[in-house]
Amino acid sequence: MGPVSQAYISLHDTYRRNLKNPVITEKSFEVPPHEKFEKSSYTVATLHEEITGQLKLQSSNHLILGLIPGHRLIDALVKLTGAVPAFSYAFAAFLLALIVRGMIWPLAQKQYLWGRQMSQLAPLVAEIKARYTDKNTGQVRDMQEFNQKVMGLYREYGINPMSGCLPALIQIPYFLLIYQCMVQYRLDFQNGTFLWINPGASAATNGFIAPNLGERDYLLIVIYAASMIVTTLLTPVSDPNNVRQQRMMGLFIAVFFSIAMFFYPLPSAFVLYWVFTNVFATIQMLRAYRMPPPPLVKKVSTAGGVIPPDAPASGNGQAAKTGRPVKHRPKKKK
Structure with a gap:
């Protein structure tokens, strides 16, 4: 954030609050010499305009x-x-959310697939944990050996427990890029309105509702928080044994970001973009989790080595042994 942008953020809220108070907006004051400001005397209104x-x-x-x-x-x-x-500026946020979501669609699909695979393995992990848990204390007796067994289970099915983090991390640059684009266009977003976001509603609510899409709108932040909470609650957990912990972590993140938005001057167009993104993400997630999951297939045998994908399976899911080949003697001709 450059010095001009910092000066705008510092001055703009004061200017908006006192827009109808000429005692403050029209009072002259001296400013120190600066290469970007030709004058040495300004009012709040003229400095804001400059x-x-x-x-x-x-x-x-x-x-x-x-x-x-x-x-x-x-x-x-x-x-x-x-x-x-009344349309184009909000629709631009919708189009941007649609384009970005389309770009990260394959990454999100991989993340959801990983979550389903981890859910399928959860009962097997629970069995391993039960074998290593002390019945008296309820604690795992040998945590190192337990972790080795669990990692061995993941390797057996060809699943990397950290692979679900990579798609989420790759999405962060997209978020930062869109944020920068929205901030650069903040002043132009002041020409746009959206449903309740308009000058009349802003004046009637004493600034609680933004006058345009370039200003912070508190009602839209509440809607964003609700969309985050709904998305979190609808997201299936990857580990059924830790439902409470995963839900609480998701809700904490949703509430934290929502509260932060109340104190940072974000353009409401960016918050609107994020609401649209949450809607698209929820639709994709529900679609992904309603499709039948692919069956878990062992990639590596417990004794080592790769199991061929077309190998016959026994009742316990492991590759069945077909035995030694039998030599058939040709029948003697009579």
Whole structure:
């Protein structure tokens, strides 16, 4: 965040709160000399106008990571439907969520598949834990050996317990990139409205509702929090033995991010984008978990070596032994 952006964030809330108070907005004050400010005397209104103009110019020419024109990307989506204030800006957030979700769809599918595989293995892990648990104390007697047995089970079925983290980590750069794009377009989002987000509703609620999509909207943050909580509760847990812990962790993350949004001046367009993303993610998750799971197939035998995919199986699921080949003697001709 550059100094111009910091100055805008520091001044903008004060300017909005006192917009109808000329005693504050029109009072002159001196500012120290600076290369970006030609004047030495400003009012709150004129300084806000000066900083806004500089930030808009800086944002329109800024390249994220020196490569990606974030402002122009969002602007292209807005102009795709004619830059209509009551539709185009919110629809751009919807399109962006749809595009990004489509790009990470395969990664999310792998993550959901991993979760289902871990759920299928959970009963076997529970059996191993029962064998190593002391009946008197309820604690695992030999944690090192227990972990080795569990890892051996994962290897036997060709499952990496950490592979579910990789798709989630890869999605983080997408999140940061979209955030930067939205912040670069923040001033232009002030031209857009969405349902209840409009100047009239903002004035009636004393700023609780944002006047436009470039400002922070508290009601939208509440909706975002609700979407996060619903998504967390609908997500099947990978380990049925730790349902409570996994649910609590998911709810903690949802509540933490929601509370943080109340104290950070995020454009409501970005929060709207995240609500759309949660909806798409929930739809994909429900679809993935309603499909029949692929059967677990052992990749490695307990004695070592790879089990061929077409090997005949015995009743316990392991490759069956067919015995030694029998030599058949040809019948003698009479």
